[in-house]
Amino acid sequence: MRVRFAPSPTGALHIGGARTALYNWLLARGHGGTLVLRIEDTDRERSTPENVEQILDALRWLNLDYDEGPIFQSARVDRHAAALASLLHAGHAYRSTATADDVRAYKERHGSDRGFRGEPESSGAVRLRVPDAGETVVRDVIRGEAAFANSTLDDPVIARADESPLYNFAVAVDDSDAAITHVVRGEDHLSNTARQLLVLEALGAPEPIYAHLPLLHGPDGRKLSKRHGAASVQELRDAGYLPEAVDNYIALLGAGFAPDEEFFTLAELAERFRLDRVSKNPAVFDERKLRHLDGRHLRALTLDDLTARLQAYTGRTGLRDAAAISAEKIQTLADFWPLVSFLFDGPVEDPAAFAKTIGSDGGAENLAAARDALAGVQPFEPAAIEEALRGVVQARGVKAGKVFQPVRVAIAGQTVSPGIFESVALLGRDEALARIDRALVAAG
RNA sequence: GCCCCCAUGGUCUAGCGGUCAGGACGCCUGCCUUUCACGCAGGAAAUCACCGGUUCGAAUCCGGUUGGGGGUACCA
Incomplete structure (x- = not known):
């Protein structure tokens, strides 16, 4: 089996193209086949080296490798x-x-x-x-x-009159020369396939097996294309999604891999992929589902791996501990920093959060009591901190949130953060107490 | 206009002549509980586009209609 992915470098790789690449990859890897990458750059007006680099980079990021190529169509003028x-x-x-x-x-x-x-x-x-x-x-x-x-x-x-080849001709010649056995591409090529078949016939070349994938549509029901504000792979990467999740998600847009599960690794997808079970109808890209899958893939990462990705994404170092306490609270790499920035840059400014917790309903008093308890905690670790704070809750006869939330806002400035005991421990006694003192002063 | 493809909850899918039409995302409720999440237990949500036909029986097979999409470039 020899398959190919043949993008034209007239724009960035968008999710439709990425899925075509993925399906070809799954087919090759699942059947011991060979994947050929061909760059269809016969459109000299719109093809650019930057776009080629973009596409190669996107494929690398998605972990989709190839066995032959890239073959540039423009280099095959003699043929x-x-x-x-x-x-x-x-x-x-x-x-x-x-x-x-x-x-x-x-x-x-x-x-x-x-x-x-x-x-x-x-x-x-x-x-x-x-x-x-x-x-x-x-x-x-x-x-x-x-x-x-x-x-x-x-x-x-x-x-053209100058003999420069056009798409339907070049494709047929190139597929034939590369001995491609399975042509898997978007359904927008279905009508053109008749023309390519005619070229093949005239050339006396054998016809490959075809598979036309359903198109990906935008929320407006139209074909997703470079012009139609389609999500490019680069955009998804910038938005903090994991390549594992993107691969998993786009695979799902066009096929079911199991009757009751949708979370898969690339290897599992390759093992299960069946061309004849690909859906016939177009699918709409749903970012919410991508987010969900991203969260699951994120939580499946080892701490070292997650830390490395978080550091690469944020451009910061020393994030391991913060990653450890926030892994189950984020769905994308982009969710991380807003959740933990207070650990590094101090409490964020959120007057509403302050007013709602410390500034009302005995909040300041509960915070003061928490401060005293924290001052004597030994060792200054999550378990001991929890014990101390629960003691305060007990002593003051209030609901847990009445103590925990003021502490959270005092140290983080916002009502959202990783677990409060872990956060306080990570901050260290001195810093935590200093922040609480500052909040107490602000509360008057 | 002409040619081709498609049609299961809001979205992605399972189903391939007899199922209470299954799962996932999202949504709602409860549990957990320190926020947000995660996890767990429930729930709402589909006259299987419509109309005919075949059949004892159709989401599943056939035909038509409607709707959507793609192609129809000296683009890919």
């Missing part, structure tokens, strides 16, 4: 020229100066379901001669057979 010459020579293709307007006029004369047929000329773009009889059938592993009556297909332009 394309040779294939074009042979088609021209055999009469399977011809030059034509017909324009889009000419094609339209032709259809007005012959009926809108009648494909355009041109007359061979001595110059112009190169069109493939499509036979009028018969039909071209796309045999698709996911969708079954889609038949196109040849008479309805226009003779497609396969190369």
Whole structure:
């Protein structure tokens, strides 16, 4: 089995492309196949080296490696020229100066379901001669057979007048030369597959097995594309998502991997992936579900691993202890810093939180009592701190939150933080008491 | 316009002739409880787009309709 992922570097890799890459990868890795990476850069206007680098980087980040390539389509001009010459020579293709307007006029004369047929000329773009009889059938592993009556297909332009190849031609030649056995790509290519099949036939090349994946739609129900504000892999990375979660989530957009579980590692996905079980209908990207899966993958990481990622993401060091006490409270790497910044940069400013806890309902008194208890805790560790604070709760006959929340706001400035005992312990006695004293002064 | 594809709760899916239509996210309630989370126990939410047909029996098979999407470039 030889599969390929063939992005065009006309933009960043978005989640639709990432899923196509992932499915090809799962197929290759699950079946001992070979994955070929090909960069389709025949669109010289829009293809850029920066985009190529972006795509390569995104694939690396997603942990999707490949066995051959990257092969640049633009570097294969000789092969394309040779294939074009042979088609021209055999009469399977011809030059034509017909324009889009000419094609339209032709259809007005012959009926809108009648494909355009041109007359061979001595110059112009190169069109493939499509036979009028018969039909071209796309045999698709996911969708079954889609038949196109040849008479309805226009003779497609396969190369510009200067012989530079166009998509439907270059793809067929490149897939054929690379001996690709399974072409797995988005459904937006389904109609074009008929044209590529015709090129393959004219070339006398064998046809690969096709599988057209359902498209990913935005919340507006439209195809997700570079232009449609689609989430790029880079954006998800910047938003603090883990590559494990992104892989897991996008795999789910288009297939079920088990009847009652959706949390999988890349290896588990590869083991379970089946092309013929891919869904036929388009899916809508739901960031909330991604967040959920991200939280689960995050919690599955070892502390060392999580710490390393948190440090890389925040650009800070010495985060291990903070990571340890907040792992179960965050869903993405981005959630981390707002939760624990107070440990490093001092309490955050949140007057409302202060007023609600310390500034009301005996809050200051409870905080003062907590301060005294904390002053004598030995050792200054979570368990002992908890015992001391619960003692205060007991002694003052109030609900636990009446003591804990004022302490939390005194040291963190906000009502949200990792566990209070762990947070106080991590801060250390001196700093914790200093912050509480400051809060007490502020409370008057 | 023409060609092609698709149709299960708000979202992603399981289902492949007989199920109380299963799971996940989200939402709601309760438990846990120190906030937020995590975890656990429940709950609301789908006339399986619609109409015909085949069949003893249809979400599952067939046809049509409607709706959505894609293609129709000297883009990929």
